[in-house]
Amino acid sequence: MTETAVVYNVPRGTAYLTSQQVIISAVSFVYYVILFRILSLSQIGQVSLLAIAVAIFGTITQMALPAAATRFISRSLGSRDTASAGAVASTVLRLVLVVATPTLLLASILSPWIGALLFNTSDTNGLFVTAFATSFVLDLTALYGSYFLGLGLYAQAVYQNLLYIHFQSDSCYRSVCPSSHLQSLFSFRAGETSHSFRR
Secondary structure (H helix, E strand, O other): OOOOOOOOOHHHHHHHHHHHHHHHHHHHHHHHHHHHHHOOHHHHHHHHHHHHHHHHHHHHHHOOHHHHHHHHHHHHHHOOOHHHHHHHHHHHHHHHHHHHHHHHHHHHHHHHHHHHHHHOOHHHHHHHHHHHHHHHHHHHHHHHHHHHHHHOOHHHHHHHHHHHHHHHHHHHHHHHOOOHHHHHHHHHHHHHHHHHOOO
16 A cells, blocks of 8 residues: 655745735735725724734734644655644644633633723723634634645645635724625625635
8 A cells, every 4th residue: 555645836836825925915905095094093093903912812822833733744744644744733723722712711801901901991892802702713724724834735725824814804894893885895805815716
């Protein structure tokens, strides 16, 4: 019985990752120009603070584990040790869940205090709980994206990364300004990104 080696198509992967950057830059430029013409100055400040909260939560809970998972899964598959690759994937997932779940609970409990500290009001409790819950989902999304890269599935990794980037920023904007005319802008952004890689 022979094992099939994983073949990494580096030129194709490079083309996918380059196109990812081009699409993210182009769509984000148009998106932010339109968005910041719609939001008020105070809403822009709220979005910035929520984005900071999401970034801090992600930094604490991910602990660079997605990058480590990519490296060790790729190395294990390169030496044809699929059992080790599977063990790395399950161990990293467990570690992220063990760290992110209590952090989410603690952040949700402390969200009135965080809201009072950043916004001078505790009425923003729902904003921060939503932001932290979104960050928890994004931790898992980033982890699965690292699995795709470790397996050499570049198209899937790019598709996941494009949706990850948009979901991360859109959750902050939806929390601050859930008006109906913004909903179409969010749908446009996600739809354009999804359409680019659905071939």
